[in-house]
């Protein structure tokens with residue numbers, strides 16, 4: 001007897017580690033064999049998980065897996081109404097090769113630090129290389145919000161969270177106050 005399996009995303013929803021868990025402070029391990037079934041399944045599960053929670057990025061240590069993998073899943077949502085739309089992309093063993101001198105401060109949050117937002121300085125433009133889930137080397141550039149996600153998620157692989165990048169604790173806002181700022185921004189044309 002064969003059971004029909006109909007799944008929207010071929011992945012299992014994973015628990016997200018919260019700030020304070022040691023896995024978020026470890027240096028994650030390089031992936032040696034991307035084609036390994038466990039790694040491919042982890043990528044599927046991470047994509048399903050980040051979509052389920054409507055996130056724009058998720059790093060493997062955030063799901064208790066200490067490997068150098070993250071998902072970028074930028075799309076407009078209530079928290080980031082101006083985010084560019086792109087399909088969820090797996091980034092493996094990433095390196096930031098070069099970056100602009102210019103940094104920009106903008107809003108970030110983290111699925112491992114719910115309910116809090118911060119204004120975090122990041123390089124405006126970066127040149128990166130990484131392996132995709134087929135093991136192909138990708139060399140590309142990101143700017144603005146995508147560069148921000150890439151830097152935030154790369155930090156997770158080195159045990160760094162966005163709080164560590166704050167210039168001042170005065171740049172920490174609770175979600176409720178952040179939502180008020182975003183709502184005001186929406187009615188003010190840029």
Ligand SMILES: [Zn+2]
Nearest residue numbers: 109110111112
């Ligand atoms: Zn995060």
